[in-house]
Every structure is written in C-alpha cells, then in structure tokens.
Amino acid sequence: EPEVTQTPSHQVTQMGQEVILRCVPISNHLYFYWYRQILGQKVEFLVSFYNNEISEKSEIFDDQFSVERPDGSNFTLKIRSTKLEDSAMYFCASSTQEGQGDTGELFFGEGSRLTVL
Amino acid sequence: AQSVAQPEDQVKVAEGNPLTVKCTYSVSGNPYLFWYVQYPNRGLQFLLKYITGDNLVKGSYGFEAEFNKSQTSFHLKKPSALVSDSALYFCAVRGLSYNTDKLIFGTGTRLQVFP
Numbered sequence A: 001e002p003e004v005t006q007t008p009s010h011q012v013t014q015m016g017q018e019v020i021l022r023c024v025p026i027s028n029h030l031y032f033y034w035y036r037q038i039l040g041q042k043v044e045f046l047v048s049f050y051n052n053e054i055s056e057k058s059e060i061f062d063d064q065f066s067v068e069r070p071d072g073s074n075f076t077l078k079i080r081s082t083k084l085e086d087s088a089m090y091f092c093a094s095s096t097q098e099g100q101g102d103t104g105e106l107f108f109g110e111g112s113r114l115t116v117l
Numbered sequence B: 001a002q003s004v005a006q007p008e009d010q011v012k013v014a015e016g017n018p019l020t021v022k023c024t025y026s027v028s029g030n031p032y033l034f035w036y037v038q039y040p041n042r043g044l045q046f047l048l049k050y051i052t053g054d055n056l057v058k059g060s061y062g063f064e065a066e067f068n069k070s071q072t073s074f075h076l077k078k079p080s081a082l083v084s085d086s087a088l089y090f091c092a093v094r095g096l097s098y099n100t101d102k103l104i105f106g107t108g109t110r111l112q113v114f115p
Helices: none
Strands: A003-006 A012-014 A019-024 A029-037 A043-051 A053-057 A065-068 A073-081 A088-097 A112-116 B001-003 B010-014 B019-020 B024-026 B033-038 B044-050 B056-058 B066-070 B072-078 B089-093 B103-105 B107-114
Touching: A003 A088, A012 A019, A019 A029, A019 A088, A019 A112, A043 A065, A043 A073, A043 B103, A073 A088, B001 B089, B001 B103, B010 B019, B019 B107, B024 B072, B033 B066, B033 B107, B044 B056, B044 B072, B056 B103, B072 B089
Parallel strands: A012 A112, B010 B107
Antiparallel strands: A003 A019, A019 A073, A029 A043, A029 A088, A043 A053, A065 A073, A088 A112, B001 B024, B019 B072, B033 B044, B033 B089, B056 B066, B066 B072, B089 B103, B089 B107
8 A cells, every 4th residue: 555655764963953854755646745743742734735836834834944846756844953842753744646536634654753952 | 714622632441342532623614524543653544534425434443433513523433442442543624725635633632442
C-alpha cells in the first residue's frame, strides 16, 4: 500500500540553525501538507501546497518557515533559524489522487521529531 | 470557522466493554468529519470518515461513528474494546478554503483500555 515517507525520523539541532525536513508524498496525490504536534498534544496545521504553490498557511507558518517541491517526488519543510519552541513532531501529509474524486482524508507520514537545544 | 471539540482528555474502559470517544463539531454547511488514531511515537492513521449518506459509518479495526446532525456530534464507538485499542484519538473536520483539503483537528482523547 502506498505511504507517505519522512526523513529524518529524529533530528537534534542547535537554536539558530537551519533545518530541512523531507517528505515523499504518495505518488499521484495533488495536495501536500505540513502539520506539527508538540509533545503529544494537538495536531496543528502549518501549510498546504497545491499546484506548486502555497494554498494556505497558518499564523504559525511565519517567515522562518518555507516549503518547496524541488522535484516530482520530494516535499520539504525548511526552518531557517530554529527556536526552542520549534521542538515538535512534524508530520507531512498528502491527499486526493489525480483523476479521482475528492475523498477528503489525508494520509500522514510517521513524522520527524525535531529537538532544538 | 470550522472546528471540532473533544470534551474528554482521557477515556478509560475495561477490555470487552463498549467504548465511546466523543466529538462535536461546528461548521457552516455540510461537514466532512474524520477520525484518526495515533499510537505511541507513530503517525496519524485514518480510521473512518463521514461525507454524506448513512449516518452510521464503519471504519478500520471494528470502529464506527455516528453522525448526528441535530446534536452536531460524531462520536466514535466500538462494541468491544481491546487493550490494543489504547491510543490517542483525534476527531477532525475538513476546512472549506479554496484549493485545500486542510483538516482541522480536535485536541485529542487518550483512550486507555485495561485488562
């Protein structure tokens, strides 16, 4: 069964460093997302990406964050200068297969745990 | 704005007993509602969804949910709980922004099934 894959599974970084989290969404999906979850709490929406551009972003997704789809398969989240409060589990998700009807559910990866020291 | 509420932080049930995890929603228009489960140190797994049609929706692992429009609820249920059902459960509603399938999640309910 197709799945969303994320790397790295865990990254430890120093405050102020740049971090790139990588995701390979399910092939032929059209919408891509990043969510974050702080310490087993609420899952918060960060950004959605469609047709090679950001379609929506939350107030959390400030100028320190950026997303990119550098090729046909990868979808990356970059945090330019990490802060302590960026420590969280970051989940990538994708949805809606090209040519099919809108079924609504998102398919999530296993997450990348970011620890900022 | 679309939102869901999960009034219980934690639910404890004995194995073999029925379980209910509550969710209420607030939407403008017809809701798209979802349940996801998260096992420790894992991602979110889709359980079931309500889009339209029959109010009783069946999903993975024997779970079901009942859409109740008058009570604006979408409670998750299972007739007989298993210890392996112990996990964090999230209710979610789909946002209505153009060109996005964004899901808005509740705060989660931790289900503990004891032997």
